Amino acid sequence: AQKVTQAQTEISVVEKEDVTLDCVYETRDTTYYLFWYKQPPSGELVFLIRRNSFDEQNEISGRYSWNFQKSTSSFNFTITASQVVDSAVYFCALSEAGGFKTIFGAGTRLFVKA
């Protein structure tokens, strides 16, 4: 069965601090996709990244970076120099290949204080 675990329920940081959000997943599929989404208070999901299981290259996009390690089944997300606007709930998600039935983690609520 597929499962996504985000052990950090809430994280609070001060602006300009770096913060890493952890994500551990379980799947029996050899081909799968991993995602990160941001959900601000408005509720609308904001897509951040998709990574397929064959691409273990780390990715950087501005202040965001992702570390995908199949050996530990982890797909961690780091925000560098956090800003108040980064305050939101962040979801890690996993979907099977050939379709997008997506399983979401419980989410990590990030508070960035000025």
Add this chain to the structure above:
Amino acid sequence: GAVVSQHPSWVICKSGTSVKIECRSLDFQATTMFWYRQFPKQSLMLMATSNEGSKATYEQGVEKDKFLINHASLTLSTLTVTSAHPEDSSFYICSAEEGQETQYFGPGTRLLVL
């Protein structure tokens, strides 16, 4: 990117009434759409997979007679909450799959049943 809309964005209804939520892919055709439910401070839980022209596939524990899904065209899926009760109050989010490449989420519909 592609856009998925939901209507209404929020709805308040009396207990016992039925509520219909529409999910539309605005600039692409979606063979498959998904319906999620999110209770306050919880994660998104997949309710059902909606395939154009066929019956929806419901996740375990989701009552198909209570949550009626119709996917009559490649750009529209509807979710009808029949005989709504206060425990059905939630945030309902749809997503649409473009090809088998990408899933786009709608902005969500907040339902409050009094």
